[in-house]
Every structure is written in C-alpha cells, then in structure tokens.
Amino acid sequence: NAGVTQTPKFQVLKTGQSMTLQCAQDMNHNSMYWYRQDPGMGLRLIYYSASEGTTDKGEVPNGYNVSRLNKREFSLRLESAAPSQTSVYFCATPLVAGAYGYTFGSGTRLTVV
Amino acid sequence: QKEVEQDPGPLSVPEGAIVSLNCTYSNSAFQYFMWYRQYSRKGPELLMYTYSSGNKEDGRFTAQVDKSSKYISLFIRDSQPSDSATYLCAMSFYSGGYQKVTFGTGTKLQVIP
Numbered sequence: 001n002a003g004v005t006q007t008p009k010f011q012v013l014k015t016g017q018s019m020t021l022q023c024a025q026d027m028n029h030n031s032m033y034w035y036r037q038d039p040g041m042g043l044r045l046i047y048y049s050a051s052e053g054t055t056d057k058g059e060v061p062n063g064y065n066v067s068r069l070n071k072r073e074f075s076l077r078l079e080s081a082a083p084s085q086t087s088v089y090f091c092a093t094p095l096v097a098g099a100y101g102y103t104f105g106s107g108t109r110l111t112v113v
Numbered sequence: 114q115k116e117v118e119q120d121p122g123p124l125s126v127p128e129g130a131i132v133s134l135n136c137t138y139s140n141s142a143f144q145y146f147m148w149y150r151q152y153s154r155k156g157p158e159l160l161m162y163t164y165s166s167g168n169k170e171d172g173r174f175t176a177q178v179d180k181s182s183k184y185i186s187l188f189i190r191d192s193q194p195s196d197s198a199t200y201l202c203a204m205s206f207y208s209g210g211y212q213k214v215t216f217g218t219g220t221k222l223q224v225i226p
Contacts, residue, residue: 042201042219106155109154
C-alpha cells in the first residue's frame with residue numbers, strides 16, 4: 001500500500017521468542033498506529049503515536065511495546081511471544097493529515113507456535 | 114454487546130447485482146463513518162467516508178448513514194468480480210487527542226462472473 005511499508009511480511013516465532021515489527025511512512029504525518037486483526041474480532045488498536053516522541057496505549061497493549069524512532073518510523077516489539085499473539089499486524093497513518101481515514105501497510109502475518 | 118456489529122457473510126452475488134452491506138452501532142458519540150475494502154492478504158483501503166446522515170455517492174458506490182437508527186450501509190451497483198473482497202465499516206469520534214476508531218469485523222463479498 002502506497003505510503004506505509006511494513007517488514008517483515010511473514011514470521012513464525014516460538015513461544016518466548018522476541019521480535020520487532022517495523023513500519024515506515026513517507027507521508028510526513030505526525031500520527032501512526034499499530035493494529036492487530038483477528039478473525040471475528042475486527043481490527044483492534046494496540047498502540048498509537050500522536051507525534052514523534054509520544055506513544056500511548058490502545059485497546060489491547062498487553063504483551064507489546066512500541067518505539068517512535070523518528071517521524072517516519074514506528075516499531076512494535078513483542079518481548080516474549082505467546083500463541084495468543086498469532087495475528088496479522090497492520091501499521092497505519094492518516095490518509096490526509098488531520099483528517100479521519102487511514103492508509104494501511106500490507107501487514108505482517110505472525111504465527112507463534 | 115459490541116459497539117459495532119457487522120454481518121460476516123459470506124455474501125455471494127452474481128455479476129451486475131446490487132450489493133447492500135450494513136453495520137449497526139450503539140455509541141452515539143460516533144461522528145465519522147467509513148467503509149474500507151480489504152483484498153485477501155492485503156491491508157484495508159479507504160473506500161468512502163462521511164460525516165453526516167444521508168447519502169454520499171462515488172461512482173458505483175453509495176454510502177448511507179442514518180444516525181437516528183444508528184445504521185450505516187454501503188451499496189455497490191453493477192457489482193464486478195473485482196469487487197470481491199472483505200468490506201469493513203468503521204466509525205470514529207475525537208477523544209483524548211486522537212480519533213478513536215472502531216472497526217466492524219468485516220463482510221466477505223464474492224461476485225460471481
């Protein structure tokens with residue numbers, strides 16, 4: 001998806017392993033978001049960053065940490081992965097600065113075994 | 114009860130049919146209403162958004178909002194096989210410095226040639 005790049009696209013982890021999901025946007029927006037998408041649950045907000053240097057918890061933050069490295073990059077870290085964190089993770093930023101509606105990355109499909 | 118309810122489908126229609134996708138919501142605070150389209154293994158992409166009650170048209174797509182009934186719809190005219198995707202409704206309001214967005218779980222649509 002134009003403007004938001006996520007890496008990696010796929011990952012398999014063993015329970016207890018750690019990993020960092022990377023997100024970068026080239027739209028020069030202040031706010032960035034991390035969501036997870038699970039069948040029957042919809043998209044749920046994990047963490048968001050309203051601007052460089054600030055981060056806040058969303059609806060489901062437990063087990064995750066984030067870093068807003070600079071205006072472009074917002075990473076999501078799983079310190080000790082659990083099977084319940086098996087999901088598809090999406091990073092997003094506003095489609096237009098200051099307005100509602102997001103542009104999403106193409107997602108990271110994570111399986112924890 | 115979920116804040117946003119959406120029939121998961123799947124919905125299967127012949128090419129050329131009119132498709133109606135719907136969501137209901139319970140939170141009167143929602144101000145903005147959006148529809149996203151998500152192709153398999155891709156991130157959601159914003160299709161339409163609206164603020165007020167009434168209809169908004171964009172090509173073959175019409176978004177309808179009825180705030181009094183807490184009900185939103187997306188109509189697709191002359192449906193095409195390329196419309197086959199999962200459609201997510203989303204609603205938001207401004208709270209605590211950011212747009213609080215709640216997504217529906219999505220309706221999977223298949224348009225049969």
